[in-house]
Amino acid sequence: xxxxxxxxxxxxxxxxxxxxxxxxxxxxxxxxxxxxxxxxxxxxxxxxxxxxxxxxxxxxxxxxxxxxxxxxxxxxxxxxxxxxxxxxxxxxxxxxxxxxxxxxxxxxxxxxxxxxxxxxxxxxxxxxxxxxxxxxxxxxxxxxxxxxxxxxxxxxxxxxxxxxxxxxxxxxxxxxxxxxxxxxxxxxxxxxxxxxxxxxxxxxxxxxxxxxxxxxxxxxxxxxxxxxxxxxxxxxxxxxxxxxxxxxxxxxxxxxxxxxxxxxxxxxxxxxxxxxxxxxxxxxxxxxxxxxxxxxxxxxxxxxxxxxxxxxxxxxxxxxxxxxxxxxxxxxxxxxxxxxxxxxxxxxxxxxxxxxxxxxxxxxxxxxxxxxxxxxxxxxxxxxxxxxxxxxxxxxxxxxxxxxxxxxxxxxxxxxxxxxxxxxxxxxxxxxxxxxxxxxxxxxxxxxxxxxxxxxxxxxxxxxxxxxxxxxxxxxxxxxxxxxx
Amino acid sequence: xxxxxxxxxxxxxxxxxxxxxxxxxxxxxxxxxxxxxxxxxxxxxxxxxxxxxxxxxxxxxxxxxxxxxxxxxxxxxxxxxxxxxxxxxxxxxxxxxxxxxxxxxxxxxxxxxxxxxxxxxxxxxxxxxxxxxxxxxxxxxxxxxxxxxxxxxxxxxxxxxxxxxxxxxxxxxxxxxxxxxxxxxxxxxxxxxxxxxxxxxxxxxxxxxxxxxxxxxxxxxxxxxxxxxxxxxxxxxxxxxxxxxxxxxxxxx
Ligand code: SF4
Ligand code: SF4
Ligand code: SF4
Numbered sequence: 001x002x003x004x005x006x007x008x009x010x011x012x013x014x015x016x017x018x019x020x021x022x023x024x025x026x027x028x029x030x031x032x033x034x035x036x037x038x039x040x041x042x043x044x045x046x047x048x049x050x051x052x053x054x055x056x057x058x059x060x061x062x063x064x065x066x067x068x069x070x071x072x073x074x075x076x077x078x079x080x081x082x083x084x085x086x087x088x089x090x091x092x093x094x095x096x097x098x099x100x101x102x103x104x105x106x107x108x109x110x111x112x113x114x115x116x117x118x119x120x121x122x123x124x125x126x127x128x129x130x131x132x133x134x135x136x137x138x139x140x141x142x143x144x145x146x147x148x149x150x151x152x153x154x155x156x157x158x159x160x161x162x163x164x165x166x167x168x169x170x171x172x173x174x175x176x177x178x179x180x181x182x183x184x185x186x187x188x189x190x191x192x193x194x195x196x197x198x199x200x201x202x203x204x205x206x207x208x209x210x211x212x213x214x215x216x217x218x219x220x221x222x223x224x225x226x227x228x229x230x231x232x233x234x235x236x237x238x239x240x241x242x243x244x245x246x247x248x249x250x251x252x253x254x255x256x257x258x259x260x261x262x263x264x265x266x267x268x269x270x271x272x273x274x275x276x277x278x279x280x281x282x283x284x285x286x287x288x289x290x291x292x293x294x295x296x297x298x299x300x301x302x303x304x305x306x307x308x309x310x311x312x313x314x315x316x317x318x319x320x321x322x323x324x325x326x327x328x329x330x331x332x333x334x335x336x337x338x339x340x341x342x343x344x345x346x347x348x349x350x351x352x353x354x355x356x357x358x359x360x361x362x363x364x365x366x367x368x369x370x371x372x373x374x375x376x377x378x379x380x381x382x383x384x385x386x387x388x389x390x391x392x393x394x395x396x397x398x399x400x401x402x403x404x405x406x407x408x409x410x411x412x413x414x415x416x417x418x419x420x421x422x423x424x425x426x427x428x429x430x431x432x433x434x435x436x437x438x439x440x441x442x443x444x445x446x447x448x449x450x451x452x453x454x455x456x457x458x459x460x461x462x463x464x465x466x467x468x469x470x471x472x473x474x475x476x477x478x479x480x481x482x483x484x485x
Numbered sequence: 486x487x488x489x490x491x492x493x494x495x496x497x498x499x500x501x502x503x504x505x506x507x508x509x510x511x512x513x514x515x516x517x518x519x520x521x522x523x524x525x526x527x528x529x530x531x532x533x534x535x536x537x538x539x540x541x542x543x544x545x546x547x548x549x550x551x552x553x554x555x556x557x558x559x560x561x562x563x564x565x566x567x568x569x570x571x572x573x574x575x576x577x578x579x580x581x582x583x584x585x586x587x588x589x590x591x592x593x594x595x596x597x598x599x600x601x602x603x604x605x606x607x608x609x610x611x612x613x614x615x616x617x618x619x620x621x622x623x624x625x626x627x628x629x630x631x632x633x634x635x636x637x638x639x640x641x642x643x644x645x646x647x648x649x650x651x652x653x654x655x656x657x658x659x660x661x662x663x664x665x666x667x668x669x670x671x672x673x674x675x676x677x678x679x680x681x682x683x684x685x686x687x688x689x690x691x692x693x694x695x696x697x698x699x700x701x702x703x704x705x706x707x708x709x710x711x712x713x714x715x716x717x718x719x720x721x722x723x724x725x726x727x728x729x730x731x732x733x734x735x736x737x738x
Contacts, residue, residue, distance in 0.1 A: 052516035053719050059513070060712035063637050064559070065629035066552040080631040089632060102636070102704045110705075111634030138524055141547040142713045143720040145522065217733030245735025287732040304520050324727035334729035340736050370525050394525040 003411060004125065006118045012125040013411040018168035023161060025172040027268060030161030037115040041098055043156040044091070048099060053148040058095045060142050061085055067136040067146070072397045073129055076418035081126050084136035084146040090122055091149055124162045127153040129415060131402025132263060132296065133363035138394060150403075151263070158265045166407060170260050171269045178253050178276050180260055181224035185211070185252035191227050192250075195235050202349060203479065207242045209234075209250060215285045216249035220328075221277070222292035223257040223440035230443055232350065232467055233293055236474025237328060243477050244335065248290075251280040257291045258440060259300035263403040270300065271308055278314035281323050291327045293468045295362030295439035296403060298327050302369060329365075329438065332473060333374045336381060343381050343476040350467055350475045351383040351434060357472070358389050358432030360423065360446070361396040362439030370394055378469055379436060382476040389430040397422045399437070401445025417452045420445065424453035427464070433457035438469035490693050491682035495674050498696045505703025506711065513715050524720045531723055538717045558622060562615035565608040569651075572608070576601045577671060580664040602655075609652045616645050640707065643698055650691045660687045 003011040023030060031039050048055045067084040068074060074082040081087060089111070096103030096112035103112035113119065130150040137145035157163075170180035177184060183191075192209035200206045210216065220241065226233045241248045254276040261270025281289065291301055305325060335341050351357060359379055365371045372393030380386055391397070400419025407413060427435060434457075435450070437443060446466040455464045528534040540546060545563070548556045575583040585597035592600070620641045623629050654660045666683045673680035682689055702708065730738040 049515050050517075050519065052513060052518050052715075053520075053522060055513055055516050056712065056716040056719065059509075060709060060716050062706045062709050063629070063632050063634075064548070064552075064555060065626065065632060066548055066555065068628040068632070070551060074628075080628070083628055083632055085632045100704070102701075106636070109634070109639075110636040134524065137720065139547055139551040141541065141545060142709065143524060143541075143717045145524070145720060148522070218731055243736070244731065246731055247733040290731070303522055307520050326727055326729070330726075331729060331731055334738055335736065338738050340738070367525060368523075370527050 004121055006121060008118070012122060013129075013415060014121070014125045015128050015164040015166065015405070015407050015412050016409055018163040018165045022165070022168050022172060023163055025175065026163065026168055026265075028158065028161060028163055031159075033117060036120055036160050037117060039160060040120060040156055041094070041115050043159055044095060044152075045099070047152045047156065048095070051148065051152070053145060054152050057088060057144050057146065057149050058092050059100075060144050061088065061092070062142070064141065067140050067144075070135050070139045072133070072135070072400055072422040073131065073419050075397075076400065076421040077129075077415065079129075081122070082129055084130075084140075087126050087130055088144070088146045088149040090119065090126055091153055094119060120157070120160070120162065123153050124157055127157065128164060128405055128412075129419075131363070131398045131400060131405055131419070133398035133402045134367045135363065135395075135398060138367055151266070154264045155266060164264075164407075167260050167264045167404060170404070171265065174256065174260070174269055174272055178251075178273075179224035179255040180258060181228055183224055183227055183252075183255060188227065188250070188252050188255065191231070191234075195231055195238070198231075199235055199239070203239075205479075207238050209238055210248060211250050212252055213249040213284065216247050217285075217287045218246050218248040219254075219280060219284060219286040219289045220248050220250055220292065221254060221257045221289060222250065223294040223297060224255050225258065225440040225444060226292065229447065230293075230440060230468055230471075232471035232474070233440075236468065236470035236472070237292055239474035239477050240328070240332065240470065243341065243479065249284060251284060253283075254280040257294040257297040257301075258404075259294075259297045260404060262296060262300035262304060266304070266308075270304065271313060273300075274305055274308045275313045277305075278309065282315070286323060289323060289325045290331060291325065293328070293438040293440055293470060295364035295442065297364075297440075299364040299368035301325050301327075327365075327369075327371075328470060329371055329374050329378060332470070333377050336377060342478040343473070344478050345380075345382055345384050345476055347478075348383055348472060348476045350465075350472055353384045355383060355434045356385045356387045356432040357383045357434045357436050358387050358427060358430040359392070359469075360389070360399060360427075360435060360437040360442060361393055362437060362442050363396065363398045363402055365439065366394045366396060372396075375438060375469055378473055382469075382472040383434075383436075387430045387432040389426040389432075397426065399423045399442050399445045399449070401441050401449075404441055406441070406444050416445070417449065420449040420453060424449070424455060427455055433464060435464055435466045436469055436472060437466065440468075443468060487682050487689065490689065490696070491670070492679040494693075494696055495679075498699050502699045502702055506708070509703050509708055510711060510715070518719050521722065521724060522720060523722055523724055528721070528723050529725070534721045534723050538714070538721050541717065542713060555622065558615050558618040561611050562619065565612035565615065568604065568608045569612060572601065572605050576605065577664055577667045580668060606652075606655045609648060609655055613645065613648045613652055616641060616648060620645065636705065640705065643694060647691060647694045647698065650687050650694070654685075654687050654691065660685070662688045 004014050005011055071084050093111050093113040094115045102110045127150045132147040132150055134147045173180050173182040189211055196206050259273055261273055361372050450464050545560045581598035581601040584592045584600050585594045623633050662685050670680050670683055
């Protein structure tokens, strides 16, 4: 999309907007331009009364500036609007004008501004430059979570008809097929067969992927992007379930660990995923749901499912506590620590000896569930050598792809490259020659970005490979004969 | 003017301050804590969560870890503020005898008053210098300047004025006000029998500016001591992880 020019002449980059036909599929009716500002204020009023986290983010900031140097988006672009406090200020100024005493009385003096189309256009630019990584929330002395502001901003924009094409298309697929990649059952089975053949070549025996198998104990929910981009992660998970002899299945009705609803539209898209999850659980007799690799996805399932699971979505009886939701990493580590998995790090198909793997901690896994140590436990046991970057764990910087701002148009793609700057510096300084990141959005960002930033192995020519964590685990599992029992 | 500031305004100020704080906090509780959106560390129990919040508040831990230069301004500033606030209450109420009353066998009355004067002066100067540094920082560091509104500077200037006048009264004998005069005046206010303001222009200004600060307190970012409690209440809370171990597998935990 060409740059958007505001009425004062400034140019901003924005993601491509969804066409009307796509918005209909998302149940979004575009509000006419002249009504948008007034409507946005009404939505803001709704959200401030709905979520305490938003009200506090609006009213609690003291502008200390601690968060500024901590946001990879600001570090990469040096655009002052990408300072977390300034990003939140795009909304806070309007909030002040309409919902606070000081803003109504003193206006500009306290930084309050009217809601206009320009403000909304800026929102659409800068709320889609935030990756909702929550590093700012982690460092803020008050714990102000700018991600909450971004989310509310995006939801308001969404309701007004500012829908980015990428998130819109993926979300429409959620309504129609239950996953963001638009995979049909036939395509899923097809991919599985292909992967089973591949594993037969590597391992010498077939490992099947059960699909929609009734009376399964475990529902494995991979990220649908794994089918298109990260086949190794699927193979890793299949090998793990085969190894432990699980009665597991994959549901074609609910094939999405990721959750664009969390990122853009919690009211309907995220609810739809929650509904599909509980329906699959009921239909297939599931006792435990294991989620595959996806950072923001896990945050959504861990933190939001309980509230979003209400009678209307799940029907009576299917509640959070009855069927536990976990992620695959934690299950793997529990078994590893109990000494039940035999791994051979020296004999890993994906990481031959001489490979130095560095681990990029996906923000949402480490800042929503502190899984840094869990990842490391798996990784150190699966690959020959690890070289850490700095900082790591919950202090890690985002890769810049978070919240699926994975736009391809030249303007936004350029920004993506800049958002990755900090990460590229970190990887380079680590001295590793292979990247591991257990998040499908991270992977989708890394694949092109290692090329753009020319992150190479020692020879200076080969671009660094990128893999998930379960990929390495699967390849390091030692099967005795066919079944490990 | 002296009549209004000394006898009427204080009651208005206190009413607006308390009413304003209550109103503002009530507003914060309209929205509910919808999702358990916690941030590391993930304490496993409520006491651990509360301990973390308290630690954050007394040490400014995040500022210390992520913005050391700011910490060297902000933390001493707030400590001085706390000391001076406490000192005003105790010093004026006990006429500077607070240390003597606390440790009668160790500190004489005379020493207590000297200590009270000394600490008041020292913290007053720390407060002033730290505020100046914060103002400088807001102006000089670009990333902080761009996120600042005019009111952010005005808050600092107002505090500087209050502290500057206070320090001046401490340091310049002719401008100073004795504890007993202040106590007499305050006692009048508290017993709803207001006495006239002491005849000291600096005290008048000091007292007026403090009231202005208290008046805007509930309607500005000065509310942040409450804000930190309410916000951390959302993001620092315990979480119980579902038990590990997969049902129906041949290899089990
Ligand atoms: S660190 Fe927190 S309080 Fe400070 S400017 Fe950023 S959001 Fe505001
Ligand atoms: S959530 Fe991440 S990208 Fe967004 S403002 Fe905060 S640090 Fe920046
Ligand atoms: S893409 Fe990866 S690094 Fe970035 S927010 Fe998601 S989990 Fe975090």
